[in-house]
Amino acid sequence: MRKLVKHAGRMVIVLLLGGFLGATLVRIAPGYGVDEEELDSRLSQESLQALRQSQVHDRNLASFYLRYWAQLLHGNFGFSVALHEPVRQLLAERFPETLKSIGMGLAIGWMFGLGLATTAVMARSSVIDVGASLLATILLCIPAAVLALLFVIAQAPGRLVIGLVVFPKIFHYARNLLVRSVALPHVLTARAKGLGGLRVFVWHVLPVAAPQLFALAGVSVCIAFAAAIPVEVLCDLPGIGQLAWKAALSRDLELLVNLTMIVTLITLLANSAAELVAQPMRAGEV
Amino acid sequence: MRRRLILSFLLIALLVNAAAVRAQAGNQLRFCLGSEPKTFDPLLVADDASETVRYLTGGVLMRLNRRSQQLEPELATSWRVTQKGNAITFMLRENVRFSDGTSFSAEDVAYTMQRLMDPALHSPTGDSFRSSDGKVLTQVAGKNRITITFSAPIVGLDKLFDQVAIVSARSPQKERAVLGPYYLAENKAGSYLLLKRNSNYWKHDAAGRQLPYIDSVRLDIQQNRDIEMLRLTRGEIDFINSLNGEYFDKLAARAPQMAFDAGVSLDSEEMWFNLVPTAPLPDYKKAWFASTNFRRAISASIHRDDLARVVFRGHARPAVSWISPANQFWFNQRLRPHAFDRNVALQALGQDGFRLQNGVLRDRGGHAVEFSVITNAGNKDRERMATMIQQDLGGIGIRLNVVTLDFPSLIERITRSFNYEACLLGLVNDDLDPNAQMNVWLSSAENHQWNPSQKAPATAWEAEIDGLMRAQAASLDVKKRKQAIDRVQQIVWEQEPFIYLVNKDALSAISAGLHNAHPVVLRPQVYWNIDQLTLGTEVARNR
Numbered sequence: 024m025r026k027l028v029k030h031a032g033r034m035v036i037v038l039l040l041g042g043f044l045g046a047t048l049v050r051i052a053p054g055y056g057v058d059e060e061e062l063d064s065r066l067s068q069e070s071l072q073a074l075r076q077s078q079v080h081d082r083n084l085a086s087f088y089l090r091y092w093a094q095l096l097h098g099n100f101g102f103s104v105a106l107h108e109p110v111r112q113l114l115a116e117r118f119p120e121t122l123k124s125i126g127m128g129l130a131i132g133w134m135f136g137l138g139l140a141t142t143a144v145m146a147r148s149s150v151i152d153v154g155a156s157l158l159a160t161i162l163l164c165i166p167a168a169v170l171a172l173l174f175v176i177a178q179a180p181g182r183l184v185i186g187l188v189v190f191p192k193i194f195h196y197a198r199n200l201l202v203r204s205v206a207l208p209h210v211l212t213a214r215a216k217g218l219g220g221l222r223v224f225v226w227h228v229l230p231v232a233a234p235q236l237f238a239l240a241g242v243s244v245c246i247a248f249a250a251a252i253p254v255e256v257l258c259d260l261p262g263i264g265q266l267a268w269k270a271a272l273s274r275d276l277e278l279l280v281n282l283t284m285i286v287t288l289i290t291l292l293a294n295s296a297a298e299l300v301a302q303p304m305r306a307g308e309v
Numbered sequence: 310m311r312r313r314l315i316l317s318f319l320l321i322a323l324l325v326n327a328a329a330v331r332a333q334a335g336n337q338l339r340f341c342l343g344s345e346p347k348t349f350d351p352l353l354v355a356d357d358a359s360e361t362v363r364y365l366t367g368g369v370l371m372r373l374n375r376r377s378q379q380l381e382p383e384l385a386t387s388w389r390v391t392q393k394g395n396a397i398t399f400m401l402r403e404n405v406r407f408s409d410g411t412s413f414s415a416e417d418v419a420y421t422m423q424r425l426m427d428p429a430l431h432s433p434t435g436d437s438f439r440s441s442d443g444k445v446l447t448q449v450a451g452k453n454r455i456t457i458t459f460s461a462p463i464v465g466l467d468k469l470f471d472q473v474a475i476v477s478a479r480s481p482q483k484e485r486a487v488l489g490p491y492y493l494a495e496n497k498a499g500s501y502l503l504l505k506r507n508s509n510y511w512k513h514d515a516a517g518r519q520l521p522y523i524d525s526v527r528l529d530i531q532q533n534r535d536i537e538m539l540r541l542t543r544g545e546i547d548f549i550n551s552l553n554g555e556y557f558d559k560l561a562a563r564a565p566q567m568a569f570d571a572g573v574s575l576d577s578e579e580m581w582f583n584l585v586p587t588a589p590l591p592d593y594k595k596a597w598f599a600s601t602n603f604r605r606a607i608s609a610s611i612h613r614d615d616l617a618r619v620v621f622r623g624h625a626r627p628a629v630s631w632i633s634p635a636n637q638f639w640f641n642q643r644l645r646p647h648a649f650d651r652n653v654a655l656q657a658l659g660q661d662g663f664r665l666q667n668g669v670l671r672d673r674g675g676h677a678v679e680f681s682v683i684t685n686a687g688n689k690d691r692e693r694m695a696t697m698i699q700q701d702l703g704g705i706g707i708r709l710n711v712v713t714l715d716f717p718s719l720i721e722r723i724t725r726s727f728n729y730e731a732c733l734l735g736l737v738n739d740d741l742d743p744n745a746q747m748n749v750w751l752s753s754a755e756n757h758q759w760n761p762s763q764k765a766p767a768t769a770w771e772a773e774i775d776g777l778m779r780a781q782a783a784s785l786d787v788k789k790r791k792q793a794i795d796r797v798q799q800i801v802w803e804q805e806p807f808i809y810l811v812n813k814d815a816l817s818a819i820s821a822g823l824h825n826a827h828p829v830v831l832r833p834q835v836y837w838n839i840d841q842l843t844l845g846t847e848v849a850r851n852r
């Protein structure tokens with residue numbers, strides 16, 4: 024219980040700081056509060072001044088952030104000036120799309136990454152090991168945006184790209200972890216005693232590797248979220264990633280602060296969950 | 310037997326008609342918008358995307374035919390501008406209804422004009438009508454007649470109504486009730502807009518069939534031009550309104566029937582130096598930029614033909630003036646593009662004490678001539694132009710640094726911080742009448758880019774431009790206005806506060822399945838006759 028409270032407290036502090044830093048970065052970014060309409064030669068001096076005035080409503084960052092939190096506590100996420108809709112509505116519309124993409128990407132990445140790593144290590148097959156390592160290395164070298172573009176050209180489902188981004192990281196980490204685990208004395212003894220491969224893996228390798236695999240699970244959620252931005256933008260998937268891109272381009276302060284907080288929250292939740300699950304296991308090991 | 314034959318014929322005719330109707334019912338026009346519309350209020354439109362929605366949904370009193378460039382009656386059957394040029398009387402079409410069924414009358418026009426001209430609204434369209442302070446008076450004489458009186462004469466008054474979409478004074482849907490061919494049915498912010506056919510649209514074709522022919526229009530928000538092009542070639546969208554030379558040539562090589570070059574457009578690409586006295590630049594650089602000889606030398610050392618040939622693949626012309634040759638009446642035919650001549654450039658520089666030493670140009674004080682030009686990132690044409698200008702200026706010993714910035718950052722620099730040396734940008738021009746550019750040419754204007762918001766004209770030639778622009782705005786004599794505008798073009802050509810580079814062609818791409826499309830130079834190039842467009846049955850079937 025104390026651990027949970029500690030985690031929750033840490034999360035709130037990081038969330039507050041993350042949101043404030045996000046708002047600060049947007050606010051001091053060049054071009055904040057500037058609209059290309061200002062170059063419209065039809066506008067009179069008065070209209071131009073009025074347009075400029077309308078852009079500077081959040082001049083004081085601290086007051087903006089306090090106001091933001093006050094309205095957030097009342098369930099109001101603010102209004103997107105770029106997309107002309109309440110942020111809450113935008114998030115509600117787009118979140119399922121991103122969850123679907125990330126869910127599929129994580130499932131694919133873990134299935135192939137862990138599956139190939141386990142097969143390569145447990146079957147001691149150099150062909151699978153070299154082949155999968157080569158594939159993972161190639162995928163690691165290709166930026167997510169390039170993969171997304173290739174999928175657009177090939178008219179393939181863009182969601183798969185997130186899986187291909189997650190896969191090499193899972194594979195490399197899991198493979199190295201499993202190689203280390205199978206070399207442990209108790210695993211060698213179990214093998215020497217003639218235990219079957221599956222039994223050795225389930226009873227002797229997996230319990231040792233599990234805490235670190237859980238930690239990897241937390242990190243993989245962050246990787247998938249980061250990949251969602253270029254993938255959704257290029258593959259035209261109307262999710263949170265695409266929203267973040269549009270918000271950044273238009274310096275949409277309220278939307279960006281909300282998105283920063285959401286990404287921070289998800290990252291913290293994923294990592295905390297992994298840590299909370301892994302910790303008792305590590306304690307058990309000791 | 311005969312009766313049976315007639316019945317069979319009628320049955321076949323019915324089936325064919327039903328099939329045709331079904332094909333029509335399923336048809337949806339699709340194209341991309343480069344950004345999210347900033348407003349759906351037709352009176353507040355300022356950006357391209359909102360303008361597209363306004364064009365497709367808004368009903369106007371008269372429409373400028375983009376092909377003939379003549380005004381045609383729409384909701385107004387006739388109109389008359391008074392001799393003073395400050396009032397206009399419209400006779401309105403009868404039995405017209407908004408998309409929600411509310412009837413249209415002169416009250417709606419009066420309401421629209423009062424709202425449009427409300428100074429608190431800050432409408433760009435309304436500002437076009439604002440030649441002086443004072444209220445607009447609307448006098449409704451019956452259901453179908455209205456006189457609108459302005460406080461001062463307005464040049465080209467009738468043409469300005471092409472931009473005024475009439476809004477309902479009584480509809481509970483407010484500006485969502487429209488008189489145009491489509492109405493906004495769905496808006497998925499940041500993703501797409503769906504416009505559906507307005508069943509109350511007043512227009513019918515010669516056969517009496519209600520227009521438009523296409524049932525719905527889907528506008529996908531797509532910023533990436535590569536993907537837009539890819540979607541066109543796959544048949545996912547029906548046209549691209551504006552293409553660059555590179556894409557145009559690629560498309561022309563693969564599917565020449567899809568690529569259309571309507572000729573030189575009204576848009577220009579130009580470069581200017583920062584002449585703001587308070588700009589955070591060293592004094593010696595300010596002195597270079599303020600010198601007419603320096604600006605002329607830069608202009609003479611830029612090979613405009615190469616820019617047109619290489620960057621725009623031949624789909625552009627060296628620019629002469631702030632008015633494009635496409636604007637035949639207002640363009641000053643006596644002017645010619647500045648020729649590429651390095652000797653002329655070096656001579657002009659020599660007059661100001663510049664000298665070329667070991668391939669490096671130095672000013673009187675020994676400073677090597679080096680400056681940076683900012684342009685907007687992501688615009689391939691401008692980035693390439695900047696690179697070519699960099700090479701051209703290298704030929705006279707000038708080192709040019711190219712800096713690409715995202716658009717908001719660039720605007721901040723040219724309008725607020727003035728922390729830049731030179732800028733390369735394009736001017737998008739929708740209006741044939743040069744009066745629309747008053748806020749660029751008056752030295753007191755905020756959009757007088759090289760040195761905005763001057764309290765008094767900084768130079769004699771700017772004072773002369775101020776006088777000429779004000780004189781033409783106050784005159785209804787077209788000949789006198791033409792003389793004044795010609796002289797302004799002459800001054801700008803001589804002084805080069807803007808170094809005009811090229812006028813681009815209006816390039817567009819249209820799928821074979823879209824019929825009745827006749828791309829033109831004026832915006833919107835492809836769908837200006839939206840209510841006449843039809844989709845082939847194959848396209849309709851696939852959607």
